[in-house]
Amino acid sequence: MLRIGRYEVRYPLIQGGMGVRISGGNLAGHVAKCGGVGLVAAAGIAMNSSFYNGRNYFQAETAAFKEELRKAYAIAPDGVIGVNVMVALSDFEALVKAAIEGGAKVIVCGAGLPLSLPELTAHAPEVALVPIASSVRAAQLIARTWEKRYQRLPDAVVIEDPDTAGGHLGEKLENIGTGEYDQYATIRAVKQFFRDEYAAEIPVIAAGGIWDRADLERALSEGADGVQMASRFVVTEECDADPAFKQAYLNCKQEDIGLLMSPAGLPGRAIVANTTAIRQYDLDHHTPCRMNCLKKCSYKESGERFCIVTALDRAQRGDVESGLVFCGTNAWKAERIGTVQEVFDELFGE
Template identity: 45%
Template sequence: MNCKPLVIGDLTAKIPVVQGGMGVGISLHRLAGAVAAEGGVGIISTAQIGFKDPEFDRNPLKANLKAIGEQILKARNIAPKGIIGVNIMVATKNYEEYVKAAVKAGVDLIISGAGLPVTLPEFVEKSRTKIAPIVSSLKSASVICKLWDRKYHKAPDMVVIEGPRAGGHLGFTVEQLEHIDEMDFDGEIRSIIALVSEYGEKYNKHIPVVVAGGIYDRSDMDHYLELGADGVQVATRFVTTYECDADMDYKMSYINAKKEDIKIVKSPVGMPGRAIMNPFMEKTKLERVPAAKCRQCLAHCNPAEIPYCITDALINAAKGDVENALLFCGENAYKAEKLEHVSDIMKEFSCEK
């Protein structure tokens, strides 16, 4: 399948690959910069992005907002001519401030999910920053496009369709995730592409659609390009790269994982997620693990009731304490057998074959 560059307004990625935003601390400036330098779209996760800052425990919001600008600048230094974006979860506490910090830092693209980013357009007004909602169904795509059209007279600059084989939090029910093969998700993708095309015609522009979830190799990308997508979002494959910002032990947890180790787990957020089963997740099935301190990560979280603190669990993962961590991963994480360079992965997905 021949591919072509991914065009997002006045931005052009010569390879139609968006690197998925993975937090806490898995995709920061090193990974995003490396992907952007190779001609893809590099994405920094803003989830508790300032966790290494000495101020983080005392003032997590201040540390995070400061780190957004710092990480974007560092990624730019790696890829001065590349496309640098951020992933900002709608569920983030102080969401508006995170978006404004990214825009102020001159980020090229904001990808936003974990809820519908209904207010996102008002925070990027008069900036050059492009915006892309993450959707998991035709219904959610229709809601966000209609709302932005009516309230802001704007259409998305790009749409990311995240399927049921993705890692991290998922926009599906547990029952749906237990019967993925029975879902006609390819049909859903075609329907969303058709809907987005209608809004593109209305606004006299092409709105690229990127498919995420379970894309590991070139054949996966070719499948979605054949369905009419403009590109793919790849996350899990980039974890086991030398350039990934995560600790080596986190990377090795993917390389050592078997297919049967990858499970649907319960997140404190109230959504199902996909992760590698480990002693910590087994422990949370039996008992509550109290949060040591609230770091103000999610808008709807009650520290007194959650089964465990997702910030603590994800920071442990990023730092390599994999026995006491939530090890988010995509369905195909078990396919990782060795460390790779970002450049080699991008050559595999290149249009110059």
């Protein structure tokens, strides 16, 4: 059982937000139906949607976001369904507003410090607010800022392990993989901070590298109140990605997974064998920055690296040769396409 704000789920599991329609309404709805927290990822949700005509990206983003939430609630009408909204997105504020209008019960925010999130959600105090951090210092800064400015604490905190998590990582590239980071020491310290400073029991969630029951049980035994799991749900029938995207997980080897620098200025973890092809695609097709999807983007500003939203979109549609396939370090463990229910049965079955 896991309680986040006013909401309680049967199992201590949040499905991680995977942008550009990897975790859309179908996956989020089925996770919620099975007793976890299902998240629709906001980033690039307009892409490959009926709302986007190539010229109306921001308008299509909010419309598509609310449509995916509607799909999720059609699957799990009473489920705990939330969203993941990256702080780095240009339309961060509009997407938070759309999430509330779409009925999201939980808003999870990473890829930056969501210092203004309580102000953006002040009209919806029932919505649980969950920042993602990798350090005690970041969690303290968020909590102190929220409490001082808005008299509100996080309803939970996700502590992401940059050494194992997939997608964008909230740590400097040179600090990842050094062996110095201790996720569970960080989790215990964050829990103690809330006890000491606010006399509050705030759930702290472990994210990154959670694949099987042993990983889950270790996280709980080390002091986490729950886990956030993303990559494991890619290889399910309900995941919103194209079958070729899922097959990339089945085909990859451990050595195929590595780090790259995103044009967002953040390191990311992905299947990196095709990174040259991603850059070459933009050069060959003279791909312009049409979306302006990120507040800060080296591709938008100088043409450096690649257009990340179109690279992720190509992969989500099935072009994994020139598309970007984000994943965590354990994606190579995928052996078959199962169902969300089978994942829950393995993790929580008697």
